[in-house]
Amino acid sequence: MCDEFVNLTVENLANEHLCCIIRTRKLHQGIEAKKQWISERLREGHTFRKLNVKGTVFIEYAPLETAWVPITGDNYYYIYCLWVLGDYKGKGYAKSLMEYCVEDAKKNGKSGVCMLGAKKQKAWLSDQSFAKKFGFEVVDTTDNGYELLALSFDGTTPVFKQNAKSCEIESEELTIYYDMQCPFIYQNIERLRDYCTTHDVPASFIQIDTLQKAKELPCVFNNFALFYKGKFETVNLIDVAYLKKMLNK
Structure with a gap:
């Protein structure tokens, strides 16, 4: 040891x-x-x-x-x-x-x-x-x-x-909040962004780049958070396979 x-x-x-x-x-x-x-x-x-x-x-x-x-x-x-x-x-x-x-x-x-x-x-x-x-x-x-x-x-x-407990946003499109605290984030975001662009999936990728933005997020957060149709989905860092499954529900 x-x-x-x-x-x-x-x-x-x-x-x-x-x-x-x-x-x-x-x-x-x-x-x-x-x-x-x-x-x-x-x-x-x-x-x-x-x-x-x-x-x-x-x-x-x-x-x-x-x-x-x-x-x-x-x-x-x-x-x-x-x-x-x-x-x-x-x-x-x-x-x-x-x-x-x-x-x-x-x-x-x-x-x-x-x-x-x-x-x-x-x-x-x-x-x-x-x-x-x-x-x-x-x-x-x-x-x-x-x-x-x-x-x-x-x-x-x-x-x-209190803002972290709302778990809702006005936008109906896929919305991902992320920061660079985790080294897995960068490439995953690029893959998800490429998929959305290629398949015409309306999406917003919002980088949290200040402490204030992080404290004001509308959901729990560790370095990643995903909303779809205005509802919070997960803090789990997802891959393209997960995204496809969610979009096809």
Whole structure:
């Protein structure tokens, strides 16, 4: 078991791989977009901590006040992603990463740690059953099954902003909100955009490029959200096959 972890910094970012997508010699536009996004966030207290191996073992979190999600609360950390894959599963790495985040929060006088969940576990969201083993509890919900989980140190709790609970927009066309926080986003958006253009599917792709825009979103959000016929569909990053199925309903 390797016990060496690395935190990304402004100084080492250019030379470290992002273990959510393993870097190859070929330029990966999603990785470059993510590195640009995170380089600006690191100055705001954003943390990306990973095992020092070419594998997927990391946690990513930020002060809730500067986290690009429509959630509000005083003095919390927000976990974007906790991910361990492949041969690294079952070796205690997820536990070590979560413990680091919790201890970091306590050390910095935070009121607690929170994350996005759902009544039924969703793809592209961290394992909420694992979080609950650390004491995370549901502190807020939406009518469509999403939950806000929090580990509170002082009895206070964060909440979804009211705009995040509307889950409706005026436009009937396919509408996708996204940011560059996840390196899978860039290429997926390009594929979806190409499909819509080729098949004459009316669609709006709205990049969330400021904190204010993220806080004002009309739905829950981690880095991606999809509406169709005015109704919120999912925060799961979808592919073209999913899109075809949804459009043909």
